[in-house]
Structures are given as structure tokens and as C-alpha cells.
Amino acid sequence: QQKVQQSPESLIVPEGAMTSLNCTFSDSASQYFAWYRQHSGKAPKALMSIFSNGEKEEGRFTIHLNKASLHFSLHIRDSQPSDSALYLCAVSMGGRALIFGTGTTVSVSP
Amino acid sequence: GGIITQTPKFLIGQEGQKLTLKCQQNFNHDTMYWYRQDSGKGLRLIYYSITENDLQKGDLSEGYDASREKKSSFSLTVTSAQKNEMAVFLCASSIGRTGGYEQYFGPGTRLTVL
Numbered sequence: 001q002q003k004v005q006q007s008p009e010s011l012i013v014p015e016g017a018m019t020s021l022n023c024t025f026s027d028s029a030s031q032y033f034a035w036y037r038q039h040s041g042k043a044p045k046a047l048m049s050i051f052s053n054g055e056k057e058e059g060r061f062t063i064h065l066n067k068a069s070l071h072f073s074l075h076i077r078d079s080q081p082s083d084s085a086l087y088l089c090a091v092s093m094g095g096r097a098l099i100f101g102t103g104t105t106v107s108v109s110p
Numbered sequence: 111g112g113i114i115t116q117t118p119k120f121l122i123g124q125e126g127q128k129l130t131l132k133c134q135q136n137f138n139h140d141t142m143y144w145y146r147q148d149s150g151k152g153l154r155l156i157y158y159s160i161t162e163n164d165l166q167k168g169d170l171s172e173g174y175d176a177s178r179e180k181k182s183s184f185s186l187t188v189t190s191a192q193k194n195e196m197a198v199f200l201c202a203s204s205i206g207r208t209g210g211y212e213q214y215f216g217p218g219t220r221l222t223v224l
Contacts, residue, residue, distance in 0.1 A: 001169070006152075032210035043114075043200065043215035044153070051210070086150055092209025097143065097168065100153040 002027045002099045004091050010105040019076040021104050023089030026070065032092040033065055035074045036100075039085045047074070047087075079108045112137035114216035116201050121221045125193040131186045131219045133201030142184040143202040143213065146170055153200065159184055160207040188221070195223040 003026040013019045021035075034049035048063050050056045050072070056063045065072040076083055089101040115134045123129045135142065141160050145153040155168030157176035165176055175187040184201060198218045204211040 034212070036213075040150075043217050044213075045215070046212045049212065088152060095208045097155055097158050097166070098209045098213065099155070100145070102152040103150070105150070 002030070002091060002093065002096075004089060004099050004101040006087075006089055006101040006104050008104060009102070010107070012107045012109055013079050015079060015081060015108055015110050017079050019074075019079045019083065019106055019108070021074045021076075021087050021089075021106070022071065023073065023091075023101050024071050025091045025099075027091075027093055028067065028070060030067070030091045030093050032098075033063070033072050034090045034098070035061075035063065036088040036090060037085045038088065044086075044088060076106075079106075081108050081110050084108045112139075112214070114201055114203060114214060116199075116216040116219050118219060119217070121219055123188075123191045123221070123223050125191060125223060127188075127191045127223075129188040129191055129221070131188075131199050131201075131221075133184045133186075133216055134182055135184075135201075135203040135214075135216075136182065137203055137205070137214060138181070139203035139205050139214075140181075140207050141204045141211075142178065143204075144168075144174075144176060144184065144186045145200045145202065147198045147200055147218075148196075156186065156199075191221075191223040193223055195221065197221055 038044040159178040202213040
């Protein structure tokens with residue numbers, strides 16, 4: 001049974017700094033990896049996704065995936081107060097449903 | 111664009127009561143999902159459905175029933191509400207029938223059991 005864990009549980013970063021979030025998964029057959037963001041009281045929204053090993057950048061956001069180490073990460077460059085939210089990683093194996101992680105709460109201090 | 115509507119927004123029930131939550135989507139998506147979220151933590155999958163009249167159990171299905179009678183709607187029933195239970199139930203949909211597609215979420219139903 002796939003296990004998806006996130007670290008840290010929460011963090012506070014100063015405005016303009018880099019935010020780095022981690023996600024580990026347990027099944028090496030996993031094929032799809034995504035990050036979602038949920039602002040307080042709102043619905044989760046997809047941020048970025050990746051299928052193969054390596055790095056993908058979209059604006060201030062970068063995903064790194066290393067399947068061999070069962071790890072992927074999200075990095076937010078030049079963090080803004082509007083980036084304060086709950087971040088959820090999610091992993092899928094082939095035809096199976098997405099399994100979400102435990103969440104990391106990010107607070108960006110002005 | 112499309113939208114996911116969940117009703118009701120707030121649901122207050124009594125211990126042992128059967129409670130039903132409803133979800134509608136107009137994306138024309140194949141797959142719909144129900145998740146439970148406790149205290150702003152991660153999402154736990156209760157049920158999902160890849161097409162009309164299909165039901166697949168998630169890790170948290172015990173204590174819940176689901177129904178997908180139309181492509182556009184997916185309902186969830188709490189079969190016996192537990193005292194002091196508090197959670198947000200999120201409905202989502204995706205275009206594909208596997209996990210590798212973006213999911214779109216509704217605003218949630220907040221459940222409180224007295």
C-alpha cells in the first residue's frame with residue numbers, strides 16, 4: 001500500500017527567500033507526481049506535475065524528482081505572502097487513484 | 111471552464127445519524143472522487159468512480175457509502191455519524207480514468223457531529 005509522507009510539517013520563511021518542500025513515497029512503480037496548493041478555507045488547486053526523473057520549472061516553482069531515492073520536492077523562489085498555504089504532494093501508480101501526502105503548512109512573513 | 115458544486119456547505123448531525131453529501135460537476139469529467147480532510151491536514155480517499163454506476167473503495171471507505179447514478183453527480187453517505195466528528199469532505203473530478211490527471215476540487219462540505 002502506497003505511503004506518501006511530507007516534510008517538514010510546517011515552516012515559516014521570510015518574504016523573498018526560497019521555500020523547499022519534500023515528499024517521499026514508498027512504491028518505486030509510481031508514475032505520476034504532483035503538487036497541490038490549498039489556501040485557507042479554499043479548495044486545493046494543482047500547481048505542477050511531473051512524470052519522469054529530473055527537474056521541471058514553471059515561473060517561480062520547480063519540481064525535482066528522483067525515483068530511485070523515492071523522493072520529489074517543490075522549490076518556490078522569491079516566496080511571497082500569497083504563497084502562504086497548505087502544500088500537498090500526490091503520487092499515482094499507473095491506473096490507480098492519486099494518493100495525497102500529509103501536507104506542509106507554509107507561512108511567508110513580510 | 112467548469113465548476114464543482116457541493117451541497118450542503120455546512121452539515122450538522124447527531125451521533126448515529128445517516129447523512130448525505132452531494133457533488134455536481136459540469137466539466138463532463140469521467141472520474142469523480144470523495145476525500146476527507148481533518149484539521150487542515152492531508153486528503154484521505156474515501157471512494158472514487160471512473161464512470162456512471164462504478165464505485166471503487168479508497169483507504170477510508172469503512173463507515174461510508176457512495177453512489178454515482180449520473181456522470182455529472184456523485185453522492186457520499188455517512189452511514190452512522192460519530193460523536194464529536196469534525197471534518198471537511200472534498201469532492202473532485204478529473205478527465206481521465208487513471209490517477210495521472212489533474213484533479214479539480216469543489217469548495218467542500220464541513221461536517222460537525224454533536
